[in-house]
Amino acid sequence: MSTDRRRAILEGAARVIARRGVRGLRMEELATEAGVSTALIYYHFKDRAGVLRHTLEFISDRADRYTSDASGPGHPDGHDGPDGPRDALQELEQSLLLEFQDLPEVRENSTAWGELRASAIFEPELREDLARATLTWIYDVADLLGHIRPSTPAPALTAAAERLTGLLEGLSTRWLSGALPLDHARELVKEAVSTEVERLGR
Amino acid sequence: MSTDRRRAILEGAARVIARRGVRGLRMEELATEAGVSTALIYYHFKDRAGVLRHTLEFISDRADRYTSDASGPGHPDGHDGPDGPRDALQELEQSLLLEFQDLPEVRENSTAWGELRASAIFEPELREDLARATLTWIYDVADLLGHIRPSTPAPALTAAAERLTGLLEGLSTRWLSGALPLDHARELVKEAVSTEVERLGR
DNA sequence: GTCTATATCAGGATAGAC
DNA sequence: GTCTATCCTGATATAGAC
Numbered sequence: 001m002s003t004d005r006r007r008a009i010l011e012g013a014a015r016v017i018a019r020r021g022v023r024g025l026r027m028e029e030l031a032t033e034a035g036v037s038t039a040l041i042y043y044h045f046k047d048r049a050g051v052l053r054h055t056l057e058f059i060s061d062r063a064d065r066y067t068s069d070a071s072g073p074g075h076p077d078g079h080d081g082p083d084g085p086r087d088a089l090q091e092l093e094q095s096l097l098l099e100f101q102d103l104p105e106v107r108e109n110s111t112a113w114g115e116l117r118a119s120a121i122f123e124p125e126l127r128e129d130l131a132r133a134t135l136t137w138i139y140d141v142a143d144l145l146g147h148i149r150p151s152t153p154a155p156a157l158t159a160a161a162e163r164l165t166g167l168l169e170g171l172s173t174r175w176l177s178g179a180l181p182l183d184h185a186r187e188l189v190k191e192a193v194s195t196e197v198e199r200l201g202r
Numbered sequence: 203m204s205t206d207r208r209r210a211i212l213e214g215a216a217r218v219i220a221r222r223g224v225r226g227l228r229m230e231e232l233a234t235e236a237g238v239s240t241a242l243i244y245y246h247f248k249d250r251a252g253v254l255r256h257t258l259e260f261i262s263d264r265a266d267r268y269t270s271d272a273s274g275p276g277h278p279d280g281h282d283g284p285d286g287p288r289d290a291l292q293e294l295e296q297s298l299l300l301e302f303q304d305l306p307e308v309r310e311n312s313t314a315w316g317e318l319r320a321s322a323i324f325e326p327e328l329r330e331d332l333a334r335a336t337l338t339w340i341y342d343v344a345d346l347l348g349h350i351r352p353s354t355p356a357p358a359l360t361a362a363a364e365r366l367t368g369l370l371e372g373l374s375t376r377w378l379s380g381a382l383p384l385d386h387a388r389e390l391v392k393e394a395v396s397t398e399v400e401r402l403g404r
Numbered sequence: 405g406t407c408t409a410t411a412t413c414a415g416g417a418t419a420g421a422c
Numbered sequence: 423g424t425c426t427a428t429c430c431t432g433a434t435a436t437a438g439a440c
Contacts, residue, residue, distance in 0.1 A: 002423065005423080005424085019324075020324060021320075021321075021323065021324040022225075023224075023225035023321075023324075024324055026414090026415065026416090027415070027416060027417085028414095028415070028416090036424075036425090037424065037425050037426075038415095038416085038417080039417090039418080039419095039424070039425065039426085040423070040424055040425075042416085042417065042418075043423070043424075044423090047416080047417075048416070048417090111323065114320060114323070115320065115323075117375055117376075117379055118223075118316060118317065118320040118375060118379075119223075119225075120379040120380070120381075121223060121313065121316070121317075121375070121378045121379045121380075122221075122222055122223040122225075122226055124380070127379060127380050127381070130379065130381065131380075131381050134376070134381055159389075159390060159393060162382075162390055163369060163390055163393070163394055163397075165372075166369050166372035166373045166376060166390070167365060167368055167369040167372055168372065169371075169372035169375065169376070170367075170368035170369055170370065170371035170372030170373070170375075171368045171372075173319055173320060173323070173371065173372075173375075174319075174336070174368060174371070176323045177319055177320075177322040177323045177329060177332065178322070178323075178326070178329050178333075179322075179329070179332065179333050179336055180364075187361075188361060188364055188365055188368065191361060191365065192365055195365075195397055195398065195401045196397065198401070199397045199400070204405065207405080207406085228432090228433065228434095229433070229434065229435085230432095230433075230434090238406075238407090239406065239407050239408075240433095240434085240435080241406070241407065241408085241435085241436080241437095242405070242406055242407075244434085244435065244436075245405070245406075246405090249434080249435075250433095250434070250435090405440105406439105406440085407438105407439085407440075408437105408438095408439085408440100409436105409437085409438090409439100410435105410436085410437080410438105411434105411435085411436075411437090412433100412434085412435080412436095413432105413433090413434085413435100414431105414432095414433085414434095415430105415431095415432095415433100416429105416430095416431085416432100417428105417429085417430090417431100418427105418428085418429075418430105419426105419427090419428085419429090420425105420426095420427095421424105421425085421426085421427105422423105422424085422425080422426100
């Protein structure tokens with residue numbers, strides 16, 4: 001059925017991008033990966049750029065999903081009990097560390113995200129979607145920081161979130177390029193979180 | 203003369219990469235940019251990959267040069283007077299902020315660096331050179347941190363340097379992809395520096 | 405060392421049948 | 423909606439003259 005194939009193509013694109021990069025994405029390899037013909041890809045996505053755009057969207061949605069899963073079923077509405085800040089800290093750490101796992105889906109997401117980010121330097125069409133997704137991420141993190149340090153002015157929360165997410169993108173690229181072992185990356189992230197939280201508290 | 207042309211090609215490559223990215227580097231555009239024929243590029247660098255390798259080297263050398271210029275002529279040997287730590291802080295901030303300037307050469311270096319870093323995820327050949335250059339950078343920053351906070355154990359300095367340089371790479375990509383205004387990026391870097399320095403002091 | 409001209413080929417995209 | 427077959431551009435790389 002139509003929708004299934006569409007999805008298969010997008011999932012395939014995420015895998016191929018993780019393996020070869022955006023620059024290495026070949027329509028034919030994608031076709032094979034997804035088990036369809038190249039023509040069908042063009043039928044559904046118009047052209048190569050269309051595939052990239054929709055893959056970005058697909059990736060972001062998927063990341064949203066597993067990121068919000070990390071909050072756990074406990075406080076879906078963001079309401080904290082007396083031990084709120086404690087939990088919120090854990091939750092923040094958790095959600096940031098999700099990016100650093102050696103699981104196929106995570107690697108795919110990180111790789112594709114990094115690739116699309118890097119591509120956007122030279123392909124302005126991607127910028128808008130990317131900017132939106134980035135903002136959402138930053139606000140989510142700022143929100144968690146707000147739970148940990150209530151009564152911190154919003155701009156300070158946002159700035160801290162920008163630093164944490166920015167660091168994550170930097171470390172992620174290093175990890176994926178083999179320049180930084182996974183557990184060391186996780187260590188650095190944890191330290192960064194505690195450093196930022198402490199800063200907000202002083 | 204031979205050496206001049208070689209250099210012209212590498213300078214041209216840095217410019218073209220800044221404009222189009224590694225993935226967008228076309229041998230013919232490079233030839234035009236450098237004012238030579240494509241054949242000459244192959245004569246000097248064997249193939250496209252050779253051009254990329256040598257350009258990375260070229261870029262790193264150039265970055266070393268302008269980064270160490272930032273230390274200023276005052277303390278070339280790293281020896282500080284009584285006001286050492288103060289100056290060292292300035293110097294660290296300066297040296298990190300160098301990456302965030304809207305000057306052609308800086309943009310070229312940042313862009314090329316980010317591109318090569320991203321390419322390394324899929325092209326293992328580049329990894330070794332990149333790792334070496336990264337380590338040098340990290341140690342330089344750790345060294346400056348050591349001037350600011352003497353008697354800090356080396357591993358803590360290194361970790362802080364890894365976070366700062368990692369953040370820089372992340373923010374740099376955001377800046378270049380138009381997702382982060384230059385002055386905001388500089389602001390975030392300054393805050394990160396003071397946060398890390400404070401952490402080392404506690 | 406450097407150029408002009410060209411071989412070669414990969415890969416994006418489409419036509420047309422089913 | 424999906425496939426097979428194919429076109430054709432654009433890019434890497436080389437041959438051979440100077």
